Amino acid sequence: MYTDLNGKVAVVTGASKGIGKAIALRLAQEHMKLVFNYHSDQNGAQEAVDQIRENGGDAVAVQADVSKEEDVNKLVKTAVEEFGDMDLFINNAGMEKETPTHKLALEDWKRVIDVNLTGTFLGTKAALNYFLDHKREGNIINMSSVHQLISWPHFADYAASKGGSKLFTETVAKEYAEQGIRVNGIAPGAINTPINAKKFADPELYAQTAELVPMNRIGKPEEVAAAAAWLASTESSYVTGETIYVDGGMKLYPEFKDGRG
Numbered sequence: 001m002y003t004d005l006n007g008k009v010a011v012v013t014g015a016s017k018g019i020g021k022a023i024a025l026r027l028a029q030e031h032m033k034l035v036f037n038y039h040s041d042q043n044g045a046q047e048a049v050d051q052i053r054e055n056g057g058d059a060v061a062v063q064a065d066v067s068k069e070e071d072v073n074k075l076v077k078t079a080v081e082e083f084g085d086m087d088l089f090i091n092n093a094g095m096e097k098e099t100p101t102h103k104l105a106l107e108d109w110k111r112v113i114d115v116n117l118t119g120t121f122l123g124t125k126a127a128l129n130y131f132l133d134h135k136r137e138g139n140i141i142n143m144s145s146v147h148q149l150i151s152w153p154h155f156a157d158y159a160a161s162k163g164g165s166k167l168f169t170e171t172v173a174k175e176y177a178e179q180g181i182r183v184n185g186i187a188p189g190a191i192n193t194p195i196n197a198k199k200f201a202d203p204e205l206y207a208q209t210a211e212l213v214p215m216n217r218i219g220k221p222e223e224v225a226a227a228a229a230w231l232a233s234t235e236s237s238y239v240t241g242e243t244i245y246v247d248g249g250m251k252l253y254p255e256f257k258d259g260r261g
Helices: 018-029 042-054 069-083 106-133 156-179 194-201 203-210 221-232 254-259
Strands: 009-012 033-038 058-063 088-091 138-143 181-188 243-246
Touching: 009 018, 009 069, 018 033, 018 042, 018 088, 018 221, 033 042, 033 069, 042 058, 058 069, 069 106, 088 106, 088 221, 106 138, 106 156, 106 181, 138 156, 138 221, 156 181, 181 221, 194 203, 221 243
Parallel strands: 009 033, 009 088, 033 058, 088 138, 138 181, 181 243
Antiparallel strands: none
């Protein structure tokens, strides 16, 4: 669909499953070359690589912890070594853990912040340095969540990380706009990913979540990937510092639907 992406190189973190995998597969369909990391799911990462290659694309999977600067820098180095360049960096890797705030252990708080927020910082920093060193325009996409806007009890660490990601994205976008480096976010709502598959397979639990969505259904990873492809392309060339909500309207306060309130 986006011919300008043909032959370009993207790094996508956390692409061994879920939304990250869907993004990698969509960008491969756009004939981009992919480097993506996995933390522990080597089999999932290899399956994604095999699927891309079977469809005529090219991809490399690298074991890396996005909370470690040397690992993130390794992803950029791999892109250059394998494909000669890097045009796009997508900070997608993330995690969540449900715990009442008064019981939230400091080490669990730190881990969620390290992966979700520090990982986004490190990926953005690595991409900025590459683009600036090579005096070129570039593109960074940070995966956030509707919970950068909607508070979420029992997930204070996650909500804090995504709220931080929103202002980080906007700040960096402003800081580097004159250099032609675009930085945007995507905020998914309820998406049917492997982590949610068991929950959404239960009709009652599916319906409970769908009630929170004005479109009355759960989203697909491919729908998030479509937004990523658009932001990656020159079709969005005048867009920076924005967040695209792929949430079926979840952030629109569905409790007020039908004039209630």
